[in-house]
Amino acid sequence: MAAQPTGSxxxxxxVVLISGSGSNxxxxxxxxxxxxxxxxxxxxxxxxxxxxxLTRAAxxxxxxxxxxxxxxxxxxxxxxxxxxxxxxxAPDLIVLAGFMRILNSEFVQPYEGKMLNIHPSLLPKYKGLxxxxxxxENGDKEHGVSVHFVTAELDGGPVIAQRIVKVEDSDTxxxxxxxxxxxxxxxxxxxVARFCNERLSYQDGIAYLDDKPIQ
Numbered sequence: 001m002a003a004q005p006t007g008s009x010x011x012x013x014x015v016v017l018i019s020g021s022g023s024n025x026x027x028x029x030x031x032x033x034x035x036x037x038x039x040x041x042x043x044x045x046x047x048x049x050x051x052x053x054l055t056r057a058a059x060x061x062x063x064x065x066x067x068x069x070x071x072x073x074x075x076x077x078x079x080x081x082x083x084x085x086x087x088x089x090a091p092d093l094i095v096l097a098g099f100m101r102i103l104n105s106e107f108v109q110p111y112e113g114k115m116l117n118i119h120p121s122l123l124p125k126y127k128g129l130x131x132x133x134x135x136x137e138n139g140d141k142e143h144g145v146s147v148h149f150v151t152a153e154l155d156g157g158p159v160i161a162q163r164i165v166k167v168e169d170s171d172t173x174x175x176x177x178x179x180x181x182x183x184x185x186x187x188x189x190x191x192v193a194r195f196c197n198e199r200l201s202y203q204d205g206i207a208y209l210d211d212k213p214i215q
Contacts, residue, residue: 009038009196009197011039011196012038012039012091012092012093012195013039013040013090014039014040014041014042014091014092014093014094014196015041015044015045015086015089015091015093015095016028016043016044016045016094016095016097017044017045017047017094017095017096017097017099018044018046018051018053018097019046019048019051019099020051020098021051021052022044022051022052022054022056022057022097022098023098023185024098024118024185024188025044025056025057025097025098026056027184027185027186027188027189028041028095028097028192029041031189031193033060036193037189037196038196039092039196041060041062042062042063042091043062043063043064043065043085043089044063044064045064045065045066045067045086046065046066047066047067047068047069047078047082047099047100048068048069067081067085075102076104076106079103079104079106079107082107086111093114093115093192093196094111094115095115095116096115096117096150097188099117102154104152105152108150108151112149112150112151113149114202115149116147116148116150116160116191116192116195117147117148117149117150117155117157118146118184118187118188119131119145119146119148119155120145120177120180120184121135121144121145121146122142122144122145122146122162123146123148123159123162124156127155127156128155131143132173132177135167136167136172136173140167141166141167142164142166143165143167143176143179143180144162144165144180144183145162145163145165145184146159146160146161146162147159147160147161147187147188147191148160148207158202158207158214159214160194160200160207160209161187161190161191162187163183163184163186165183194209
């Protein structure tokens with residue numbers, strides 16, 4: 001069920017890209033059902049078949065599409081098919097929710113300003129993988145999660161919002177991941193809600209909230 005439009009702002013069409021269990025997808029589904037997001041997930045696209053995120057979509061009555069990257073001869077033909085599917089859905093917002101594919105700049109460029117990603121570190125720290133392990137190995141006292149606009153640079157688009165978690169001496173990779181995920185499931189719906197209410201925007205490589213640059 002889509003949330004009711006907020007004032008004169010029309011409800012936004014959202015496409016969510018996943019590769020796995022879809023816990024952030026579920027957080028978005030729940031927020032939309034509660035009316036906290038002025039939008040509707042019109043489709044979930046996965047680059048892997050048989051992942052639990054597809055079950056979450058089915059349980060919520062959301063159409064899903066599988067575009068298995070392993071069925072393509074390289075990144076470019078996969079991304080061409082992915083772009084075709086996205087464009088047919090005409091989304092206002094594309095949300096990467098555990099989508100574990102590095103995307104070419106040619107793919108990203110047409111969607112700059114309307115594609116979001118969530119990353120389990122306090123960017124610009126720890127771009128890429130194994131963020132929890134790297135934070136522990138470096139003896140960090142703080143770790144966290146960032147939501148950012150997607151640009152051609154890996155995990156390098158302008159940061160919109162972050163949440164910090166404290167790193168305890170007793171933390172393991174698993175316990176730290178669980179702490180960070182709890183924050184992810186709160187932060188991502190909040191940021192998506194801001195976008196859907198047209199409070200969040202992107203221009204010339206800078207993220208804006210309520211027309212003010214986000215520092």
